[in-house]
Amino acid sequence: MKVKIFLHYPDDTPAGYVIFDGKTSKVYDENGNFLFEVEGIFPPKPRKINYEWIDKVLDEGLEDARKRFILYVGSRYLVNIKGLSEDEAIKRLEEFYYKKGGGKIYESWLKSVLRGVKNKGLKPWSLKRIQEKDKEMYSLISKVLNKQT
Template sequence: MQRTLSSSALGEAEFVRYPFMPEVEKYVKDSGFTISDIADLKAPKAQAIMGRAEERILQSFERKAAQADYEDRFVEIFSYFLALIVVKAVGSAYLERAFSRSEGARARTAFLNEDPSYMCKIINDLFGLQAELVDKLPWRAGPEAQMKLQFRIPAHRYLQVLGETRLLDKPGLSLIENVVHQGYVYLSRDRLVDMVQDQFSMLVLQRIKRMERPVKLPAALQGIVERISARLPKPRAPKDLGQYEYIEKLLQSPMMDGRHRVLWLILPPYLINVKKLSDEEAYEIITKYLERCGWHEARGERLVKYNISRARRIGLRPPRLERLAETNPGLYKAIVEAISKT
């Protein structure tokens, strides 16, 4: 296996950070490399690519932070595409979601640290937003607004893309909550990050869904598939809902503290992905519960709908109570206090 492509180091660095961009797939196709080339253990870099692909997949469901490796960008780029093939070959919906979330989280971390001009390039290439940098606001504004509102997007494209990505109900992204001037929506850096918060993961998951499951793989790759399959968490029987009994108790126990976190972290994932309720059923249960908690918010309806949609899109599952004690002790304490009164 020989490296036949010449490309700038900058281009490869970008490909490492955002391997799901269309240009990266073209880069891989133009290389002429095949699965057989990568699976040839005698070929240069073959073992490194396979090892890195397996590592990326393991990181995704072992809940280890996904870090980009810039030492060998070629290996990092090709290992992503090999990992996609392996994930598809395993045939686990759980693994597909876990891998997509892991890769998306890594890309989001990189996006947070990008130069504003490159942030525009990324979202324009991926979503066609036609975003532009703003040198000076076209109206009289204070210094804080001048520094904060760095980007603008044509309002019609903004609405179209947010509609396509189901983000119109996400708090903070509606037109009424942003500055609109002469046909443009003006946004801060934080708002731009809000727009792509889950979209990188969705791009990875959509790519996996479009792939056909490989019928046969070279022995070296089949070995990776078998090792990954053996280490996947075993699915629990549907009747085993004991680990979520605390949520059923919580629904009977109004709580004053931690309601926002219960809304996005616990109730939608439980009702949608554990109990398999419809969006409408989940919405009714959540809104009634929040009313009993005395929760009143102007954007409440949109907030509930967004979190239900988000839970369904990315397959979120609620944390077990003991896991919650480790990761969110404040919320754990509030829940335990609430359910202990029932």
């Protein structure tokens, strides 16, 4: 069974169509010219990414690896996913940092990190990536996520 899916540009003008045969999608422009073929349905369904675990870690705090968490996860999440302003993000990250453990975190470092991730549009690392790249941080995050509330 073949299905014809009509495509539209964001302004709702016709952008062509797709013929999906159950296995592959053949994509055509608005004039019927073949453009390309892909496995599966096109356009793909957007994946919903669950970021709840990041909020839980930010709320609970970490005993160690806090700066790495801010650099690779917290800053990216607060600025590029939640859309917080720089001041709001700094406040939230400082609260997270001082929740558990001592040490000092400089506002100038936080501002630099936040501006960098915002300018580059960086997304937070996934738990899978943290597990692959930073086993220590993954272990600490797992303790927080597995803690019964």
